[in-house]
Amino acid sequence: MSQANDLLAQIPKTEKGLPPVHLWNPDFCGDIDMRIARDGTWYYLGTPIGRKPMVKLFSSIIRRDGDDYFLVTPVEKVGIKVDDAPFVAVLLEVEGQGERQVLRFTSNVDEFIEASAEHPLRVEIDPDTEEPSPYLLVRSNLEALVHRNVFYQLVELAVPREIDGQQWLGVWSKGVFFRIGLV
Structure with a gap:
């Protein structure tokens, strides 16, 4: 894990908030054998990373440029593989109802996101299987796949609305109003 630890040592310490990875433009140093599976499990050298604090730290320095994902520090940028989305929305809290309702999601790395114009929900439909894959924008251009159980909660909350x-x-x-499917 020395290559990964070397990367972590380069992250500036901040009092709160996420590191400003969008401001950092270090040289690309190549790919490392790190992967985020569709279920949100992080792997290094083919082995799951079992320490949640380490996963949370790595997740704070992830950036997406085009279709590629990177871990970025002020002095190094390394490529990683992401099977689907880098995060998974694993919990849903609902406050209020109707148009005043607020949907609060918790990600697998304990980030809290409220669905809103800045953090939209969207649903992709697989053209072959017609299976829905719902996503929530977490930050910048990084999304969370909404866990199946959470999606079922959304379906239970769904209301009809005519659009176009x-x-x-x-x-x-x-x-x-976030569309989740045609009636």
């Missing part, structure tokens, strides 16, 4: 002559089922959060 089509009937949609969707959910409200912070005054925004």
Whole structure:
């Protein structure tokens, strides 16, 4: 784990908030054997990283440029593989109802995200299987795959609404209606 530890040692310490990876433009140093599986498990050299504090630290320095994912410090940028999305929304809390409803998600790395215009929900439909894959924007261009159990909670909260002559089922959060499927 020495290559990964070397990378972690380069992260500036901040009092709160996430490191400003969007401001850092170090040289690309190549890919490392790190992967985030679809279920949110992080792997290093093919072995799951079992220490959640380490996963949380790595997740704070992830950046997406185009279709590629990187861990970025002020002096180093290394490529990693992400099977689907770098985060998973694993819990949902609902406050209020109707258009005033607020949907609060918790990610697998304990980040809290409220679905809103700044953090939209979207659903991709697999063209072959027609299986839905719901996503929530966590930050910048990084998304969380919404866990199946959480998606079922969203479906239970869904209400119909006509948009452009089509009937949609969707959910409200912070005054925004998010489509989750056609009626």
